[in-house]
Amino acid sequence: MDTRSTLRTARTRGGMTQAELAQRVGTSQATISAYENGRKQPSVATLERLLAATGSRLAVEHGHAAVLRPSPAQEARVARTLADVIALAEALPTRHERELRFPRLSAA
Numbered sequence: 001m002d003t004r005s006t007l008r009t010a011r012t013r014g015g016m017t018q019a020e021l022a023q024r025v026g027t028s029q030a031t032i033s034a035y036e037n038g039r040k041q042p043s044v045a046t047l048e049r050l051l052a053a054t055g056s057r058l059a060v061e062h063g064h065a066a067v068l069r070p071s072p073a074q075e076a077r078v079a080r081t082l083a084d085v086i087a088l089a090e091a092l093p094t095r096h097e098r099e100l101r102f103p104r105l106s107a108a
Helices: 003-013 018-025 029-036 044-053 072-091
Strands: none
Touching: 003 029, 003 044, 018 029, 018 044
């Protein structure tokens, strides 16, 4: 959410100047200007109060997370990398012993 443009749009739709909005919410015109120009960031409670003074309201809606699908080229690159890793693992020498060996634990 772009707080700057949201506040400015709500204020102009409400037909108010920065000074009028500031007077309505009990702050200075300089503070409203700082919010609208991005020099200051209002808290959620302050933004809610500012929007309410313009006749707007703050609403939070849950959306669905965007699903990013890899391109065919990305899938092919990952597949080649995986094949290279498997080939490397198969090429490593291995020695298998009949019995597992492990260090003896000393009595504490």
